[in-house]
Amino acid sequence: MRAPFRLFLSPLIVAGALCGSMADAAEPPPAEKGYYEKRINIVGYPIPSTSPVTTTAVSDTKAVLQALRMTGVAYAGMPASHADEAAKTARAHGFNAVIGGGHRYLFSDLPNEKLATNVVCGGTYEQLLRDAKTMSEACHRHGLKFFLHQTSTMVDASLITRHPEWSAVDLATGKPYQNSYGTANTCLNNEDFMSEYFRRLEKLLSEAGADGLLADEIQFFGPTPCGCESCRRKFRDVTELVIPANGSLGGWLYDFTGKSSYAKWLAWRRERVTETLTKIKSLVVKANPDGVLINYLANPSPSAPYYMAGYAIDDFPKHSDVVGYECEPAVTENTTRSELAT
Ligand SMILES: [Zn+2]
Known part of the structure; x- marks a missing residue:
């Protein structure tokens, strides 16, 4: 997650809340280091504070037993023996769950394809199927849960070249939407793209034997x-209102945000995100009746996610079992990030 929050994205933590508890910080796998940037500020109204807060470590036995202590493992191309060793090491360090790293992209079909770094592709889709099963089995052998982490609407530009009709369109410019990660975007309202996404995701979920999924980038990638x-047709069908022409004279702000249809459009985007995540949860449960869906915000303010991404944290309980914020532990003069992660 998530392009509009780029300025304040931080190293991966799924600050999970399984059973109302918490997750541990995990150092992002090397392949994903370029994905994150130092937190600078938080966008929102009122502006949330970013000053350090004092946290209390989990100390009592009951809380520890309920906590999801999760670390990341970059498992792309890992032979079974290495996966077993990685799981064994994670368990020995006190973790009870692994989230897959470095293998997020579902749409690579050609070996050695050159793709944008930030789609975090670890190999072809077929390789992903094999690797995920291998890592999942290794984790289960050592008493760890294994969660998949897959991207969705954030794609490599080559996919849009092959399927230009799948592209999200920027209302402000009328052009295919380019997010700040340097990757391209499809649209969660495009039936053809989503059909292919769901087909690939469902096969992965059914073959991996994972305990759940972090479904990333099910969102709109900015306010425009x-x-x-697809968006135009679906919005019109539901509301009988019209989204202004792409790149229309007067600009996006003038043509849209001053009208009541803008408020309805924001609410409709939120509904579309929620419906899509609910569908994904149904696929997770179809593959594993006890499977969980992980979801989080990169921006812990109530306003920016809604206006930018179509996200409202109030919706999370409708589809997600593990929810949280993406955040970064404070690093003091005498503490390195790798020390914090361990
Ligand atoms: Zn669209």
């Missing part, structure tokens, strides 16, 4: 997507 044909 999306003006694609």
